[in-house]
Amino acid sequence: MLVRRSSEQGITTLTLDSPHNRNALSARLVGELHDAFAEAAADSGVRAVLLTHTGNTFCAGADLSEAGSDASAPLGLVRLMRAVVELPKPVVAVVDGHVRAGGLGLLGACDIAVAGEKSSFAFTEARLGLAPAVISMVLLPRLDPRAASRYFLTGERFGAREAAGMGLITLAGEPGDVLGPVLDGLRRGSPQGLAESKRLVTAELLRVLDRDTEELAARSARLFASEEAHEGMTAFLERRDPAWAR
Template sequence: MFETIDIEIKDCIATLWMNRPAIHNAFNPTLILELTDALHRVAMDANVRIVVLAGRGKNFSAGADLEWMQAVGKKPMDENIQDARQLAEMLRTLAELPKPTVARVSGAALGGGMGLASACDICVASDDAIFATSEVRLGLIPSAISPYVIRAIGERQAYRYFQTGERVTAPKAAALGLVHEVVPTAQLDTAVALIVEALLKGGPAAQTAAKSLIQAVGKTVMSWLVEDTVLRIANLRTTPEAQEGIAAFLSKRPPNWAGE
């Protein structure tokens, strides 16, 4: 049994509840290790098809417990690094889980909480949800969560929000690509259930393969891919269509395929 995590399994859906509502489900070493363990358990459970991540109380997660962060900052470097590795491992376990994952976000999803939402495959948020990579305001950086947040919102947006620490509303988070659905708080569970229903229509092995495909395609750009893009544009701009399009732009007229 866990101290900081509740696991509810109904039919083939596992809901992992972060259960530290008095401090907004902030991370401490216990929660990090228990969530990692819980994720491994549901990953290995053949009866579980889909995993939903949620937070007890009004808030999803306020990120790292600052008292813990302050204490760990005073530890010897090897212990500091080990603590950081545990958080990174938890996030990676979530991001690479071989089953569909859905973040159920209400209230605050700050710092590491935003990282958890980003690491899930799908994010459904209530209209009162607030997101932020607020670490810079504490003299820190969103290091462990950065691969997943950047994957969700892109490098361009990360340059802004990693440096400003601005809070982002749920509709804005949807516009940035982090959130898939925004609904009134009273409809949050219904919206999650609809996503789960849609996921259950997919083949489990195919969904695992789909996740693997996305991860493979989304890796760092390789030299061969750069060369491929060079060849594509070089070939395309020699065609009559491209020549016409360029000429039309320079002449400030519609191209011949656009009509009058």
């Protein structure tokens, strides 16, 4: 299993546990997450879902060993993000490590996100010949526009406090210190109250997903299949600079 599940006092915890590829979004991990979210949605005893990770990486984005071989992969990521957004229960991301590229889309789909001081973030797509196309649908409605322009284009790393300031996460601080009041508040919410309140705060994300999924998934698949992206991903896996950076 790449996704471990546990439950306590109405909170189901889903733990990404694929350390060999830094919790990358392989087809198997995405499928297991879908199943776990569906199970949580159907369980009347689940008040909220906490999404976290083992190791020093929350999610490294696309599994580059699979990238380009499956033209439907961008749509698979969109479906996963949509499953998080549409889940009638709040989803809280707890990050204590690195988040890259497509992993930021998974983070952005969550309703609340907490990150510790060891966390780092980067939109690395432009450096690989790609673009944060499909993940932009759940991120741009949340992010400060100037910050999005800078980090989408430069691929620079930034920390938890910057992430909170730009709207990528909710709280910067050690999860053990800041998570308690959040989970207590969610446990006090009624199932109906939480579901209907979530519908209000996710309405714009769903409008964007409805409007742009087809175009941006096709764009992402085209970019992944391009020669430039092949060079970028190969260079990354070989730990060398791509041709355009020499």
